[in-house]
Amino acid sequence: MKRVAAVDLGASSGRVMRAEVSADRLELVQVTRFWNGPVDLRGSLHWDILHLYRSVLDGLAAAGPVDSLGIDSWAVDYGLLSEGQLLGNPFHYRDSRTSTSVEGVTAEELYQITGLQQLPINTLYQLAAERLLGQADTLLLIPDLLGYWLTGSIGVERTNASTTQLYDVRAREWSCQLAERVGVPARVLPRLWDAGEVVGSWEGTPVIAVGSHDTASAVVAVPAEEERFAYISSGTWSLVGLELAEPVLTEEARLANFSNEGGVDGRIRFLRNVMGLWILQECQRSWADDDLGQLLREAAAARPFAVLIDPDAPEFLAPGGMPQRITDHIRRTGQEVPQSRGAVVRCILESLALAYRRTLRAAQQIADKPVDVVHVIGGGSQNELLCQLTADACGLPVLAGPVEASALGNVLVQARALGEPLPDLAAMRALVRSTHHLRRYTPQGKPADWDAAESRMFGTGDFA
Numbered sequence: 001m002k003r004v005a006a007v008d009l010g011a012s013s014g015r016v017m018r019a020e021v022s023a024d025r026l027e028l029v030q031v032t033r034f035w036n037g038p039v040d041l042r043g044s045l046h047w048d049i050l051h052l053y054r055s056v057l058d059g060l061a062a063a064g065p066v067d068s069l070g071i072d073s074w075a076v077d078y079g080l081l082s083e084g085q086l087l088g089n090p091f092h093y094r095d096s097r098t099s100t101s102v103e104g105v106t107a108e109e110l111y112q113i114t115g116l117q118q119l120p121i122n123t124l125y126q127l128a129a130e131r132l133l134g135q136a137d138t139l140l141l142i143p144d145l146l147g148y149w150l151t152g153s154i155g156v157e158r159t160n161a162s163t164t165q166l167y168d169v170r171a172r173e174w175s176c177q178l179a180e181r182v183g184v185p186a187r188v189l190p191r192l193w194d195a196g197e198v199v200g201s202w203e204g205t206p207v208i209a210v211g212s213h214d215t216a217s218a219v220v221a222v223p224a225e226e227e228r229f230a231y232i233s234s235g236t237w238s239l240v241g242l243e244l245a246e247p248v249l250t251e252e253a254r255l256a257n258f259s260n261e262g263g264v265d266g267r268i269r270f271l272r273n274v275m276g277l278w279i280l281q282e283c284q285r286s287w288a289d290d291d292l293g294q295l296l297r298e299a300a301a302a303r304p305f306a307v308l309i310d311p312d313a314p315e316f317l318a319p320g321g322m323p324q325r326i327t328d329h330i331r332r333t334g335q336e337v338p339q340s341r342g343a344v345v346r347c348i349l350e351s352l353a354l355a356y357r358r359t360l361r362a363a364q365q366i367a368d369k370p371v372d373v374v375h376v377i378g379g380g381s382q383n384e385l386l387c388q389l390t391a392d393a394c395g396l397p398v399l400a401g402p403v404e405a406s407a408l409g410n411v412l413v414q415a416r417a418l419g420e421p422l423p424d425l426a427a428m429r430a431l432v433r434s435t436h437h438l439r440r441y442t443p444q445g446k447p448a449d450w451d452a453a454e455s456r457m458f459g460t461g462d463f464a
């Protein structure tokens with residue numbers, strides 16, 4: 001049995017967890033939980049990186065002695081170093097300084113190399129707007145930056161590197177040539193680590209590179225029994241897709257804006273970012289209403305399919321004023337504005353379920369990989385109404401759980417690196433399955449209602 005600590009940083013909270021893991025045991029306890037979120041510095045959005053580091057140190061101290069520790073977080077964001085010193089406070093990916101155009105490479109070529117969807121949050125576009133790049137000698141992604149402060153070791157773990165749009169998804173290396181062409185000096189791209197490598201130590205405890213992208217760790221913990229599964233990693237974002245052995249870099253995949261992110265053990269996460277529960281979280285923040293249970297009860301009682309939004313519309317990316325943005329979107333698309341919070345929540349959840357449906361249908365068709373079940377993992381797996389709507393919209397059974405998928409994936413990769421007999425993803429997933437209760441949702445309602453709703457939906461053009 002091994003005892004490990006997992007630092008798991010999400011966009012709205014961070015956690016330090018302690019786990020006991022063996023071939024037939026997987027017990028996770030939360031040691032500390034702390035706030036995370038954007039800090040507005042005169043119009044620029046940043047992370048409070050020193051608060052995060054301080055909270056990680058406090059959490060690790062509270063976790064007590066462990067055999068190892070590993071860090072995962074959201075993707076794409078970075079810190080720049082010069083001679084070991086942080087240059088500037090890392091930006092939040094929702095900061096508005098980015099766009100999705102960059103000179104020196106066509107969209108087709110970019111996709112052929114990196115296999116990534118065009119999102120303004122990608123590191124590449126952030127770096128195109130970065131003023132400190134010229135002074136930097138090293139770029140580290142957030143988990144690697146925190147890991148560097150703990151250990152002094154410099155490197156970037158591959159699953160997260162694959163979200164930068166500077167990484168060659170087939171060669172599994174930085175694309176230094178691409179980087180130079182788009183104005184990112186190759187000198188700033190450090191060596192790459194694989195999940196499972198021991199990268200240093202903190203106060204005598206080995207630090208292990210895990211799937212440092214939280215979604216990569218979450219997908220490790222999908223409790224799938226068969227190969228024919230889809231997943232929705234449901235949190236602030238919903239990451240919706242399939243696990244593949246090889247990237248799909250076709251023109252069809254590019255036009256449908258699918259990402260081929262690098263997974264643990266060389267797998268590919270073929271997925272799209274759907275805006276996710278962020279829209280609901282931001283409405284709750286504007287309404288100053290933290291009673292999610294009551295909002296969901298009202299949503300369950302509201303009229304079905306009264307009004308729909310495209311959750312991926314760019315106007316929903318930035319923080320602030322979300323109920324008004326929804327109202328504007330609804331007016332612009334010629335629909336009737338909902339009159340109650342319950343109706344707004346119903347609109348958000350039905351629209352998300354429809355976005356999941358069209359994403360999963362496109363993924364199966366483009367990757368030529370049909371599925372029989374949808375696994376919903378992460379915090380959103382507790383949202384019963386959304387899980388049921390997802391089953392109804394997709395016409396597939398939904399298996400919900402585990403909630404702490406990212407932390408579980410993090411600890412499983414550490415346990416294997418420490419020598420526990422968990423040889424492959426199948427063994428890790430079997431352990432999650434045998435130690436966690438999953439909730440099953442069977443499709444209900446009339447499929448024709450969802451067909452009609454889909455044809456009413458207002459797309460961004462990605463699926464046109």
Ligand code: LFR
Nearest residue numbers: 074075076214215237239273
């Ligand atoms: C989820 C996630 C997504 C990534 C987004 C931004 O927490 O890591 O996978 O696209 O956050 O980093």
